Amino acid sequence: MSVQHLLERADLLCKQRGVRFTPTRRNVFTLIAGYQGAVSAYDLLDRLKELEPNAKPPTVYRALDFLLAQGFIHKVESLNAFLFCEHFDEHHPMQLLICNQCGLVIELHDEAINNAFERQAQQNGFVITNQSIEAHGRCRQCESAAPR
Ligand SMILES: [Zn+2]
Ligand SMILES: [Zn+2]
Known part of the structure; x- marks a missing residue:
């Protein structure tokens, strides 16, 4: 599934839920969606800085909190890293x-x-x-x- 398509689905969900899918949240979403495996917050910060030179660790952590709360990503506890979830429309066991x-x-x-x-x-x-x-x-x- 293309990242563009995933973004559109996520956009729709955010509208339905009345939450704001800000540019930074979209950027972090897009970055994680592009990874094969799990990615750490620090790797994400490095990549995000290419798009938003002013990005700081709290910028990434706040965006990650949002994406976790919306179910767009999962936390991989044993790696302290984050994983994109393509099945974010439905609540699911994991x-x-x-x-x-x-x-x-x-x-x-x-x-x-x-x-x-x-x-x-x-x-x-x-x-x-x-x-x-x-x-x-x-x-x-x-x-x-x-x-x-
Ligand atoms: Zn392997
Ligand atoms: Zn999932």
């Missing part, structure tokens, strides 16, 4: 597979995993307010290239 070698991040949407997790939490009288289910390893390509 698990991540992260390749340690090439940085590929595969987003899974298995409802059963989240339900099982939720059930276990309930049995322990625990209320989950936010969660991340992330696994590290090697992707198919890196695994087949690995020496035996």
Whole structure:
């Protein structure tokens, strides 16, 4: 899906929600959408400075907070990095597979995993307010290239 098309979808959602999709927010959205894997706030800041020379760390963090709140991106907790989400129209369960070698991040949407997790939490009288289910390893390509 082209970044242009994603931007249009995001624009529409922001209008429906009555939130402002400012130029900086759009720029950060576009930058993250262009990455294959996850990207750190500092890498984003470097790229953003090419577009907005006055950009500072808080500029990026505020934009990231907005994009997270709108569901346009996910935070990859174990990498302290951010991942674009193409399925931002719908609320969805999420698990991540992260390749340690090439940085590929595969987003899974298995409802059963989240339900099982939720059930276990309930049995322990625990209320989950936010969660991340992330696994590290090697992707198919890196695994087949690995020496035996
Ligand atoms: Zn997602
Ligand atoms: Zn890999």
